[in-house]
Amino acid sequence: MYPVVEDILTRNGHDPTRLMMILREVQAVFGWVSPDTITQIAAAVNRPRAAVQSTVEFYTFFNAEPVGHYRVLFSDNITDRMLGSLALRDRLCAAFAVRPGEVSADGLVSVDRTSCTGLCDQGPAALVNTRAMPNLSPERIDAMAALIRDRRPVAEWPADWFDVHENIRRRDKLLGHGLTPGAPIKAALDRGPEGVLAELSRAALRGRGGAGFGTETKWRICRDAPGYAHYVVANADEGEPGTFKDRVLLASCPDLVFDGLVIAGLVTGARKGMVYLRGEYAFLYPRLTELLAQRRRAGLLGNNIMGVGFTFDIEVHLGAGAYICGEESALIESLEGKPGKPRIRPPYPVTQGFLGQPTAVNNVETLALAALITTHGGDWLKDRGTPTSVGTTMLSVSGDVERPGIYEYPYGVRIHEVLDAAGATDTQAVQIAVGAGKCLVDTEFERRIAMEDASTTGSFMVFDRTRDLFEVAANFVEFFAHESCGFCTACRVGTTVNKRLMDKIAAGQGSPQDIEEMQRMHRHMQGASHCGLGSTATMALRDILNKFRPAFERRLLSTDFEPAFDLDAELSEARDLTGRDDALAHLAPAHARR
């Protein structure tokens, strides 16, 4: 029994739905979640021990085995790699004579990679004991190594190392909204729930989380679904590589997002709203919770909002490093303290979500837009965008550009306009969505960002002509292999088979058959996966493969079948043991590596 753990449990009310928050605190205190703390927590929250262990082992930021006292995770997005993240990681490893993924002998440090941290506009980035650290450089790595050697607590490291910038480069109607906190709630109370729904319908607001579902319809279904309680959730998981718009929205207009969530509560009849904030964005947590406290004091949250007897409150829940938790049913599992594995649908969360009750999950940007539409009316956004894609969109621009950051543009903006604004030269390709797979080449730069043309969830990664698109594809393949939840066969094993095939090609052992295998796996995973992660995991690979086939082909060993290993190299150990290295100790030259 650890008294600190008991404290943490008591503060969280021994509530199994707060398991993620409990584990986060335990991890922060001990640096890992040991078997005896798992037993203690399980007994306190009244769950089987194995269930708590499942949750611990699912998330990247929880460790069931001891890690270094300082745990440094380098962001492994392709844009971070382009900015030299792997060399920085190796530099830190060298300083402590530790290999990536291992703990130093004295238990002081462990160095590893993590999926995209959402700081692509200010990379290379890393998380130090889960605190985000952008703009790394060799000098900073050396200074960091010295601080670690002196065992200085991370809290005492130079504060400016942890400054995260918003980098807003272009504002339009959303980022330049100018509303005072609570004004949208006032408008919603004036219009009433039906009035709000009417404006959302007039604006034809579609969700900005990827699926593009009509927000009015979602709120209506949720409101009408039977249940003893209703819930609304802001999806701030944003794990899509290359996107960081939700981070910037939560940093620059958090009140607007909270107003949107309150309005969602008013319309659906929910009394509780939750923000599911990805663990990588934990640096926003203190500011957001402080703002919620302020709003309670100002009568914008809590009992009797604006004196009309409407009760609603908001909690921020932190994730712990799992891309799949952006998928709404996995997100709800995570909110309930479980591993983030997508549920069987139907039933959809909107009728049976959090604790089995009707739950509306909306993207952060969707909620901000709902607040604006409620205030200004459904026609307000109509002077922006295209007939089918109304309004504006926030693009997270990173990669080979002079001015990375957030660009809010009306839908219909052409790719080359964004490239020009961001200062891109000699652009070879732009990846505008990893999940949806779209990689655009220069002949496509006249295309427009819009649902009906080039649709994106905001990612806009730019690659100039010095870049090797094979490396880009390999990075995405690794991402999905790392982030598959493991629930279904097709995605769990398929993503790993693809990763092994890419490794084989990268090692110069590939054959055209391996490329054909990846195409086959693409078709298989599309049909056989349980959720959107698996069915889209090979989209980017396929698009890059189709458009940049020579980048793959020039790595192939031959045009025939090749085994995954080098027969002659496999014999090297035997040669060492026998002390032989003559011609007869080698396989025929035809088999040897060319």
Added chain:
Amino acid sequence: MEHFFVLDGEKIPFTPGQTIMDAATTAGKYIPHLCYKKGLSAHGSCRMCVVKINNRHFASCTTKAADGLIVRNRTHEMTEGRRTSLQLLFVEGNHFCPSCERSGDCTLQATAYEMGMLTPHYDHFFPDRRVDASHPDIVLELNRCIQCELCVRASREIDGKNVFALAGRGMASRLIVNSESGLLGDSDFEATDYAARVCPVGVFLKRTGNYGAPIGDRTFDERPISSQAATASGADHASDVAEDERRALGEVATELEAAR
């Protein structure tokens, strides 16, 4: 009014609320499956039972039957997809059929025969998962686990115990035991548990009484799995708890769950 859908050109009656799998199995039709078992909640993870309806793919164990659906099940295309799924499962674990005590009684193996899988096709992963021999009656050979969670559900829903769970993510995903040491011998598992009988592969191995039926005379050596469809998951049909008894046990389990 009689309800029916069409499975590979045949009318299959169903009662509203039934899944495609439930109705097909009741009608004696075979839809390949590994993680499904009549009497346990549906899971939908092995993806073996994926069928095509209007050009879209659905897991038949989690999709409700509806009037007039045209379901394509044993087509060339579906068989090919299932073969790929089987190959993925075979290379992910270590399945050395000739030396496995469950050979001939193994649903994975029988399904592979049924789907005409001749080679593993992909390079083997050769995982190194520890064998748990801590229990007096049952040895867990985890190298064969296909993560179907049948034992997890059986323990929870029928035995009322929660002995098993899956932990970890992606390729690191693995079966764990609910005990502080993580060992089966330290859990409240008993060899008489339903969980000990549902595994579709050879993870749960009895310490004694093996080879009672010689290889060659076993469940799927006699007849292919497709001809044993009505018994849902053939291997265990002889030892299965009777359907209504199972349901009664299920209710007890639910009560236990609620009481906790």
